[in-house]
Amino acid sequence: MATEVIWFKRDLRLRDHPPLLQAIDSAGLSGQSLLPLFFVEPERLKQPDTSEIHLHWELDCARALDRELQRRGSRLWILHADPLEVFQLLHETVELTALHSHEETGTDWSFQRDRAVQKWCRKMGVDWHETPSNGVVRRLKGRDAWKSARDRRMRQVLADAPELIPAPPEIPSLDQWSCPDLSSLGFPERPLRDRPDPGxxxxxxxxxxxxxxxxxxxxxxxxxxxxxxxxxxxxxxxxxxxxxxxxxxxxxxxxxxxxxxxxxxxxxxxxxxxxxxxxxxxxxxxxxxxxxxxxxEPDLDVVAQNPVIDARMPRPLVEDKFQAWSTGNTGWPFLDACMRQLHATGWINFRMRAMLMSVASYTLWLPWRETGLHLARLFLDYEPGIHWSQVGMQSGTTGINTVRAYSVTKQGRDQDPEGDYIRRWVPELARVPAESIHEPWKMDKAEQERSQCRIGSDYPAPLVDEGKARKEGVSKTYAARRDPEARKKSQEVFQKHGSRKGPTRRRKPAQKSSQAPDADQPGLFQE
DNA sequence: ACGGGAGTTGTTGTA
DNA sequence: GTACAACAACTCCCG
Known part of the structure; x- marks a missing residue:
């Protein structure tokens, strides 16, 4: 009996899952069996943006999906394997005729894998039916048509979960790939505080x-x-x-x-x-x-959107700065609290993510690739497209966004005036009063004693003078942007990627009149 | 959805 | 009631 595969990728659900329904129809009509697969791919495990928390979360969600499939008469095979190898075996043993999946938008390794699978499918005469995911439009040239396509996609009718799924075939040879314990693959579990429930x-x-x-x-x-x-x-x-x-x-x-x-x-x-x-x-x-x-731009995670700007502001990986930033020991209480919450829970709110990246890029002048990878591994919700776009924006390497250099002390005072959040995540500062909590290094000896927090031993002194370093970083960035070559490139980036929403002008339409986004003034472009 | 300085407008207290 | 300093709140601009 011939077999079709429903290949679950980053779509671990039964509701509103068109490829699944299509697979059930297609297999049912031709009397074929349907095999649900999910892969933990060896190639993926080698990637520098992969971390143990992603894999455990993913496996737990896949297991939840397996339970739902079993309730409907099927099951999910969770395989530690290269998909192509498995498809090859299925082709040889059970006459694989079709694959059903969503389109995936990931970094290069998944892009290359999909190309290889596509090539193989053509050669073998296997039909691969791919359905678009969320609002991403494949083979799009510029941004002009994007918004309406996305909105149309969002209006499509939601499908229910199928009630019954055809029983899967017996394929004992798949057992050779059954997924082992992740710690034996080099990813020992790192428990997260308040991790959400999977599924x-x-x-x-x-x-x-x-x-x-x-x-x-x-x-x-x-x-x-x-x-x-x-x-x-x-x-x-x-x-x-x-x-x-x-x-x-x-x-x-x-x-x-x-x-x-x-x-x-x-x-x-x-x-x-x-x-x-x-x-x-x-x-x-x-x-x-x-x-x-x-x-x-499938190499968004390795090549800056505006490589001219990027090349004009080389940022060295200074080890002690990187170390302090990445572990939450910079000596800036609010930033350290954010980084430590992120470590402990896998989550921090959006604005603070921007601050972490911005401080690394402007104030500490660290290279975005390394700091971006570090954050990617810490975010439980790591989504490559969003993440690397944000890294580009917060490091000033797109040329189409205004430079936003956050100040830790200002953000701290704005978002956590009493310091309650800081004290929760940075216990060394538990007894520091609100007046000193954002700049504890300004306490005199007596105050340090009173709050049991000696700067330099209990809690680090700040890495650099924030005000001065931040200003330097910002002006180096502006200098790089001013370069004519860089501006030219920014214009191209805007054409291809810029939001068509336009800058959010606050009233007053007079005077300057309708000035369309002008490539000579990249500062006008907003995202 | 940056931050800080300068300039502008508005509010309050005092003589 | 008026004049004006002191200061808060907003806006604009630039790096």
Whole structure:
């Protein structure tokens, strides 16, 4: 009997999964058996952006999917193997006729793997049916047509989970690839504090909790790590693995908006909800926008979007700076607290991610590739397209975004005025009073004694003078951008990748009149 | 969705 | 009531 494969990649769910439905139809019609596969790929394990927390999260979500499949008469094979090798064996033993999967947008190794699979399929006469994922449009030339294509995609009807899935074939030879314990593959488990529950139904619970309850003050609460951990959606780890489809999140948010508007008619207070959901929707759109960049620029993680600018500001990997930054021992309390929360939980809110990257790039002048890899490994929700786009923006290497150099002390005072967040994550500072918590190095000897925090022994002195170093970094960046070659390249980057939303001008349409984005002034381009 | 300085407008307290 | 300093709040600009 011939066999078709449903290849689960970063789409570990049963609902709103067109390739799965298509596979069930196709296999059912021709009386073939259907084999659900998921791979832990050896090539993937070699990548520098892969970490133990990703793999454990992924395996747990895959196991949750397996349980759901078993409930419907099938199961999931979780294989430690190169997909091509497995397909080859299936072709030889059970007459593989078709593959069904979503399109994947990843870094080079997955791109090359997909090319190899495609080539093999052509040669062997196997049909590979690929369905687009979330808002990413394959083979897109420029950005002009993107937004409408993405919105169309988000409006497609959501499919239910299939009730019954054809029983899988017996293929004992697959057992040779059954996935061993990850620690034997060199990835010993690193337990995370407050790790989310894996799987599709947990993802749905988190979404419901956000839309019903937690999201009300989202717009105002997301910027601070204190309030953000509760009021942000916390969907990213699920979206990264496709436990939920982005389309479902968009559509459920729209439904909730409708409901809130009718509640408003009844006189209920929806003051905070509606602006919050509107911010949330715009972030869901940015999610797709940034993934699209990697789709169109598969080497986004190794080559800066504007290589001319990048080449004009070489940043050396100074070991002690990198060490201090990456472990949360810079001597800047707020930054250290953020980095330590990230280590412990695999999560930090978006604004603080930007700060971590920006301080590494401007104030510490560290190379984005290494700092970006470090963060990639720490984010439980690592999504390559979003991550490397953000790394580019926060390191000033795109040329199309305004330079945003965050100040740790200012952010600390703005987001954590009393220092409660700092004390929670940096116990060395537990007894430092609010007046000194953001700049403990300014305490005199007596104050250091009183707060049991001697600078230089209990807690490090700051790596560099922040004010001075930050300014230097920013002006070096502007100098690199001013170069005519760099500007020319920025114009090209904008043509290909820039958001067509335009700068967010605050009223006053007079005077300067309609000045279209001008390539000679890259500073005008906003994302 | 940067930060800091300069300039502008608005508010309050005092003589 | 008026004049004005002191200061907060906003806007604009530049690196």
């Amino acid at each position: 599709e139904s947990s993802a749905q619970d988190v979404l419901n909790g956000f839309l019903e309850e937690r999201g009300e003050p989202y717009r105002y609460a997301m910027s601070s790590p204190l309030s953000g951990s509760y009021h942000c959606s916390r969907l990213a780890p699920y979206l990264a693995l496709g436990c939920l489809s982005l389309r479902r999140v968009v559509q459920q948010t729209q439904q909730r908006e409708k409901q809130l508007k009718s509640l408003r008619q009844e006189g209920r207070d929806t003051q905070r909800w509606l602006p919050s959901l509107s911010s949330f929707k715009s972030r869901l759109a940015w999610h797709c926008h940034f993934m699209q960049k990697l789709e169109m």
